[in-house]
Amino acid sequence: MNALLALTLSLTCSNTQPQPNVLFIAIDDLNDWVGCLGGHPQAHTPNIDRLARRGTLFTNAHCQAPICGPSRASMLSGRYPHTTGVYVQPKGPLDNDQKFFSGQMLPRYFARHGYLTMGVGKIHHGFTQTRSFEVNGPKGRSGPKPPNEFRFHYHLPDNPWSGTQTDWGAFPDVDSKMPDYETAGWAEEQLQKQHDRPFFLAVGFHRPHVPFYVPEKWFDRLPLNSVQLPPVRTDDLDDVPQIGRDLHAVPKYPGLSFLTENDNEQFKRCTQAYLACTTFVDHQVGRVLDALDASDYANNTIIVLVSDHGYHLGEKDRVSKHGLWEESTRVPLIISLPGGTTTRTSNKPVGLIDVYPTLLELAGLPAKAENAGRSLLPLLNKSDTSWRHSILTTYARGNHSLRSEDYRYIRYENGAEELYDHRSDPQEWKNIAANPAHANVLKKFRNELPQGDAPYHARQSPKPINAWFQKHLNRNGVR
Numbered sequence: 001m002n003a004l005l006a007l008t009l010s011l012t013c014s015n016t017q018p019q020p021n022v023l024f025i026a027i028d029d030l031n032d033w034v035g036c037l038g039g040h041p042q043a044h045t046p047n048i049d050r051l052a053r054r055g056t057l058f059t060n061a062h063c064q065a066p067i068c069g070p071s072r073a074s075m076l077s078g079r080y081p082h083t084t085g086v087y088v089q090p091k092g093p094l095d096n097d098q099k100f101f102s103g104q105m106l107p108r109y110f111a112r113h114g115y116l117t118m119g120v121g122k123i124h125h126g127f128t129q130t131r132s133f134e135v136n137g138p139k140g141r142s143g144p145k146p147p148n149e150f151r152f153h154y155h156l157p158d159n160p161w162s163g164t165q166t167d168w169g170a171f172p173d174v175d176s177k178m179p180d181y182e183t184a185g186w187a188e189e190q191l192q193k194q195h196d197r198p199f200f201l202a203v204g205f206h207r208p209h210v211p212f213y214v215p216e217k218w219f220d221r222l223p224l225n226s227v228q229l230p231p232v233r234t235d236d237l238d239d240v241p242q243i244g245r246d247l248h249a250v251p252k253y254p255g256l257s258f259l260t261e262n263d264n265e266q267f268k269r270c271t272q273a274y275l276a277c278t279t280f281v282d283h284q285v286g287r288v289l290d291a292l293d294a295s296d297y298a299n300n301t302i303i304v305l306v307s308d309h310g311y312h313l314g315e316k317d318r319v320s321k322h323g324l325w326e327e328s329t330r331v332p333l334i335i336s337l338p339g340g341t342t343t344r345t346s347n348k349p350v351g352l353i354d355v356y357p358t359l360l361e362l363a364g365l366p367a368k369a370e371n372a373g374r375s376l377l378p379l380l381n382k383s384d385t386s387w388r389h390s391i392l393t394t395y396a397r398g399n400h401s402l403r404s405e406d407y408r409y410i411r412y413e414n415g416a417e418e419l420y421d422h423r424s425d426p427q428e429w430k431n432i433a434a435n436p437a438h439a440n441v442l443k444k445f446r447n448e449l450p451q452g453d454a455p456y457h458a459r460q461s462p463k464p465i466n467a468w469f470q471k472h473l474n475r476n477g478v479r
């Protein structure tokens with residue numbers, strides 16, 4: 001550890017509690033529509049922004065899998081999907097997989113080294129969360145649903161999206177009926193208690209995960225007629241390989257043509273609702289930050305804030321995640337040290353896989369040999385002269401994306417490729433993989449691809465998300 005940083009940490013931790021506490025905040029499906037990341041000009045997230053101002057904001061951070069279960073399995077195990085085989089949603093309680101799924105998971109590792117571990121809301125996805133924490137708050141839920149779902153304020157006789165949670169609208173009437181509100185309240189209570197050990201407190205929020213329901217007051221900030229739509233192109237998928245279109249096609253989710261009907265009516269509503277959800281969840285984050293600042297732990301707690309993956313709102317013809325493009329992979333990642341001593345931003349390619357080794361080093365715990373990520377300490381210290389060229393995201397076995405500072409590269413299991421130059425094309429509209437001028441760029445990325453792809457994990461979902469996926473799973477022997 002950098003000497004200055006080590007000194008800072010030791011000075012900010014009291015004599016009676018030499019190790020720092022950890023406040024780990026996980027948000028579900030929050031893309032870069034956060035004020036400090038600039039993903040949408042009307043994003044209003046003052047609390048996440050103030051956390052970024054007192055910590056290090058990673059502006060080029062990416063998930064390792066663009067869907068809840070695999071992303072969280074990777075982040076909390078410290079291992080890449082291509083080594084664990086967890087590529088799609090795990091199925092039910094993974095009772096037979098304690099060795100992999102719990103024993104080495106991040107909270108358990110802290111517990112084994114003397115920490116009090118507390119968890120509330122959605123932290124894991126796909127197995128019994130109470131195995132992970134010593135003290136458990138409510139796991140939370142997606143939230144109450146209106147008696148008749150809005151279905152985008154659109155009456156369809158044969159709704160093609162039946163079965164998906166995708167919907168948007170103002171509901172319920174007050175915040176206190178939202179499970180995320182209860183989650184923040186439970187975290188506040190733990191921060192007001194006296195603890196005899198350093199703690200690892202994990203707080204997981206569900207919004208802005210679908211359905212995009214939050215009380216009306218969160219919609220009022222942004223009237224429908226003032227909503228700015230994200231930039232999209234109707235021909236964007238024309239230069240995407242067929243396997244890319246198939247892999248990313250999730251028929252039950254609404255696409256761009258639905259959004260743009262009737263002068264973008266549903267596009268405006270969907271965008272407004274997602275922004276309302278982000279401001280709502282930001283407010284819950286703010287309650288937890290305020291409780292920490294008012295507590296005895298204000299000056300000896302590391303704060304980490306992450307989202308498990310991004311989300312598309314019409315880009316690449318989709319309202320969903322499950323993609324290997326920027327909207328699906330880019331995530332907020334902020335690390336704030338006690339006393340706010342490392343205020344800066346970093347645009348180096350980093351991933352959620354780096355959270356585990358970073359927290360171990362910051363807390364002074366022994367490194368875990370299986371961790372595949374890197375400690376972010378060099379970037380917190382700005383001693384980042386040597387860093388990885390690109391960070392990996394995987395979706396379904398054998399399909400990978402690599403993001404460097406300047407480029408995104410995608411390679412599908414059949415060898416098809418995409419390449420985007422973020423310096424001139426931040427929306428990833430123009431696939432330049434076939435241009436011979438970029439042969440050397442492609443060569444470098446190809447050399448960084450995983451050397452092998454683990455078989456699907458034994459407990460993967462038997463309910464694949466589309467027909468293509470079913471064939472894919474059958475081909476790989478998954479039942």
Ligand SMILES: [Ca+2]
Nearest residue numbers: 028029068308
């Ligand atoms: Ca998620």
Ligand SMILES: [Ca+2]
Nearest residue numbers: 236237429430
């Ligand atoms: Ca395109």
